[in-house]
Amino acid sequence: MKKVGIITLNGYSNYGNRLQNYALQKFIEMHGFECETIIDKSRIDKGYLIQTEKNKIKKLLNKDFNQVYSKLKKIINKNKIQAINKRRENIFEDFSKTYINETDFYIEIGKIREDLEERYEYLVTGSDQIWNPFSSSVSEVSFLTFAKKYKRISYAPSFGVYDIPESERKNYKKWLSEMNYISVREEAGAKIVKDLTGRDVPVVIDPTMILTKEKWLSIAKKSKSKPNKKYILTYLLGGGNKEHKQKVKEIAKQYDLDIVNLGDIKDVEHYITGPSEFIDYINDASVFITDSFHGCVFSMLLDTPFVVCTRVGQDSKTSMESRIDTFLDKFELHDRRYSNINNINIFSCDYTKSNELLNIEREKAWDYLSRALNCDEKILQECGN
Incomplete structure (x- = not known):
């Protein structure tokens, strides 16, 4: 069976992120493909430096008792919060291991596997704010520049902003122009694409809304x-x-x-x-x-x-x-x-009207991804909508 790779925000802390990742995977599988999420370590903020415990102790020794007590109390509270968040993160990670097919390898800028493109019939980037220009983790990887143009597809990504800053417009124009199929999650995103490339692109629903x-x-x-x-x-x-x-x-x-x-x-x-x-x-x-x-x-x-x-x-x-x-x-x-x-x-x-409108939006999303993945009618009938 042909395989599709997903590029999205990787992490184990946000409900929406994990559930949209799962939903996008299922939506692609509904079109007759195997699917896996590629772990992208370009999304790690390398600018964050952790202060060593040794340096913290040295600074504390130069403070009076009240300052030391106050600082130690903050450190203890911080450690408690970190421990709680770690327990929560473990639960999110267990969910991902159970329901999301994540690769056992990772990629990052300058470290793309030579055989990566050959592994996949198509690559899909989305959804979430994967194209936010103010994110320290956004890069050309988010626009699938490592793959041939015909393999590059976006499904409902968000820019997270109304305008691309001048310093990023040249890159965004190039990266977007080289995408084969583009859809976005918000009208503001469609306007950005139109402004930078002249292309009219569809606004589709978040993948979580595809599943019943x-x-x-x-x-x-x-x-x-x-x-x-x-x-x-x-x-x-x-x-x-x-x-x-x-x-x-x-x-x-x-x-x-x-x-x-x-x-x-x-x-x-x-x-x-x-x-x-x-x-x-x-x-x-x-x-x-x-x-x-x-x-x-x-x-x-x-x-x-x-x-x-x-x-x-x-x-x-x-x-x-x-x-x-x-x-x-x-x-x-x-x-x-x-x-x-x-x-x-x-x-x-009363969700009666909402459900009627949702069915219309699901049809639009289905038609878009079917065209992007070049699915023939026979495959779609076998997989079911």
Whole structure:
């Protein structure tokens, strides 16, 4: 069977990243290909230098007792946080080993295997913010420059910005012009491609939206820390402001609900939750309060009522808010904004129209990838849509 390689953001900490990687793999497999994600070590920030413990001790010896005590307390707290994050990271890594076909080798700029291109019929870059010019990890590898032009395909990558800085425009123009098939995740991305290359490219849905509720539930897993009673679920990457937190407490008290905070490290038992548990938590929540794009997406996919907050520290001009706005507009879910929380039944959400629109978007995505992978009708019929 012919094989496709995926280039995406590699890491074991973000629900959306892991789940989009899994979904893109499944979407490609649905077209009759084997698929694996290539580990790209170009994405390691080499500019970060770790201070040695020896140097830390030397600096502490020159401080007074209160300064030393304060510093040691911070170090201890930092170590606790690192230990918690490491436990969480291990769970994410286990998910990846179970559900995502990752290569047992890695590539980086200047260290591309000679046989890499020959391993794959096509290479697909996406989705996530793999083309963000302000990321220290973005490189020509993200644009598949190591492969022949006809093999280069993008599926729903994001630039994460509205404009490419002048210093990067020359590279981006060259790299984008040499791509065979381009699709992007947001309208802003399509405008960037048009501006730099003159090409009109399709805006397609995030790959997580391709898979059905039944397929997502097939990899869901119940957490040992999941409440036995009904609960209100929160996942606030911006931490949430006082108003958001107070509102959650009021709702929980009024309706006798437990509170599960997936994004709060202070709620350790729920914070240490993997992607499979993330799906199960959303599926069974009475209502989901979130500022996450993928939080909104999985609410719709799993028929769970949700309320979306503006992420603390961001506004409507940011990439994150832009893609959430695009999602709410595209699927006619404007009323689920936090500003309407007192005017809607937060425990009920009619997804009838949204599902009709989702099916249309799935057809567009299917048609695009079928053309990009040069699939004939017979293969598509055998693999099923």
